[in-house]
Amino acid sequence: MTQQSETLHYAVSVVGKDRTGIVAGIAEVLFRLGCNIADSSCTMLAGEFAMILIVSHPRPFTKSKLHDELKPVCDDLGMSLAVRTLHADEIIRQETSNEICMISVYGADQPGIVYHVTRELAALGVNIMDLNTKLIGTPEEPVYVMMLEAAIPAGQTPEGMEALLGDLKKELNVEIGVRIVTPVSL
């Protein structure tokens, strides 16, 4: 039997107004239940703290058990909670041999920056792995910043990507830069 079939995986997301003790509160429940936190990403978004965790537990275990134990803690902390069971084919580690790029997009705030840029990237076969956006600047001159990490298609270069995004850059009047961040193996 493979490890996948003996272990159950869940996607847990917790979001709410930031305060101290959120991570500790959630982690305490998971520890008490014997859950493993595999991959996780937790960050402040405006004044909200957002947690996304992939949690595993050996069989037998149930989603409702996990949810019911987390719920009162989330209620106390004022956080929303979502728990989803992951299927075995969802938890296989994603692999790529393609070049990884940091794509930076910034400019005067306007509706549709994320949509237009990501639609173009999807059409070019670019796979987004991480995306952060932030509204900066002043209320009079708001600036939108989007940073994303993506696997670009095989054979494609940062310069090639920038050229392909050139029309969009003009259209939206934003800056678009593409830089390689593929790790070096040492």
Add this chain to the structure above:
Amino acid sequence: MPNQPILHYPHPVLKKVCHRVEAIDATIESLVADLLDTMHAGPGSVGVAAPQIGVTLRVCVVDVSASRHGKDNHHGQLCMINPEIVARQGLAVMREGCMSVPDYTGDVERATAITVRFTAPDGALREIAASSFEAVAIQHEMDHLDGILFLDRIVSIKTGLFRRKSYA
């Protein structure tokens, strides 16, 4: 000499401060040969330090000449005994991975140019000025001699999300 298996963290040797080599004898010659064989056996490997094959001596090898980042700026195959960085300049961030910490990468800040002094396997004292990727590789391998992994130097929380397949 056979190539040696690369030790993975949490093997305790990887966190040890290595001893200086006092004399270049057959043991050291054999160690250098093992390090070279191990480097050449690794897919796209550009360097190996003695503790990565279980030896707590201040010896490492670096060769970035075949890598795309280093092919235009390198000193070829470097076998460094008791290496010391005597000057450093500039800072740049590069996302590093390490054969001793598989499946993880992180952004590390290192000097962009260094002067490194070391004893070559023939006993000669050498000093070279390395820059760019070669400088990064030397600093990474020399860190191993002090029990420092790239994990100890990560400056950004952003990490690789997937297994690395390509080392070219």
